[in-house]
Amino acid sequence: MEPDIFDRMAAQAAGVQPPQSLSKEKLHAPAESQIAAQNPSKTPPNVRQALQFLLAHGWLESAAKPKLFSLAAAQTTLIDALLEPLDLRVVVDDVRGLAFLAVVPDYSGDDTDESEQDDWTHPLMKRQRLTLEQSLLLAILRREFLQREQESGTGAAVRVTVDSLLPQLETYLGSTGSDMQERKRLGQLLENLRTHGMVTEVDSQDCITIRPMIVHLLNPENLQTLLLRLREVAEQGSTRGSEANAEGAP
Template sequence: MPPNLFDQWASAAPATAPVTAPDGPTGEEAPAASPAPEHGPATPAIVRRALQELLKNGLLELSAKPHLFRQIATDTARANALLEPLDLRVLVDDHRGLAYVAVAASYQSENTGEDEDDWTHPLVRRQRLTLEQSLLLAILRREFLQREQEGGLGVPVQLAIDSLLPQLGIYLGHTGSDMQERKRLLTLLEHLRGHGVVSDVDAQERITIRPMIVHLANPENLQALLQRLRELASNPEGGA
């Protein structure tokens, strides 16, 4: 069975040069040095599990995987050493119980032209959002931060679907059909769910906003988006 990828990274060591000794009285060469072990100590199983889960989903939440999250949070230096050959790193938000993968600051893309627009890293696909998805993301992020200020960090933030419909309608306009507007909202939420920022809609017609939403988008960009949408809403003919 081939060695585990993480074990290879952890145990990588420079090869030692062969050792020779002067010829003895009989002219015989000294015995060859014993070969060094092919692999050093294995990466602990819990570290491998935590990193594999982190790479699979892009994030780890304390509420969902407490044991694996704590392993990453307490051994971040080891995790980053293992991710370094991939030009990735792990960031930990202890206050919200979140660890997530990010591209290392030292990474330099070799792509040019059209490829550079589609890829920021060979292992990380750039996630593009439509205007409507970006708008809903901004609304949800604002709601999340407001609830955090009221209830404190780490408190689950839940919203009723019906409470989002009027806010979305302010910027996107009303279609005149409640069913159509609700379907539009559910479609947008389903797409954002794939980015790890919201949960499924539960039986009470609510969603849980997940802490990753704080780190997904730049606050300045979201504020500029909202300002632009307000301008378009107040002066539809002036927008282009």
């Protein structure tokens, strides 16, 4: 309410400034800013950034994102609470500097048919389907990774040359008789694993870096399944060879 003329005259005579009227906008602005500043339910920007990175890539490494990794390691409880509606959680490997998403242990999924269950374990976590050759190379790289860790200590970067992988792959897959073709085959396998985040690109020194995620992706249960599959393939090959020899016998 505006003061009338008599109030202003009395105030001037007394040397007092008349009260100023406040607009509706001015009355509401401080209250709104105070509410925004005191909103405890809003996720901190740095936590939001770490969560968005995890959802986009599946994991983050301390070597590439040290600040985000430190934040994820320190705020696992908060991040797990934010991931709870998605049936996901964050797993932190402090020693190797790795944080990655995983499906909660009690996840039961929805009522999907069998064909969908073959392709998906979780709506946001697609099962990575690898060929036998790709799985074999993964097992070789995992062994290299663990051996280097035993020699240099856990957490050290593991780099290997492409040439050192060729004879190991030939031991299981056999030789094609062409060095160029064998190297091309290995290059294609490494490129496929790179898209899954298991290795880096081949650098100028013809080396790759094995990412620590390989330890968690290729667990002992998966290795046992791979071993059984390799035995089946070997037995099928020996059976076909025996049949061919029998057909060619006089």
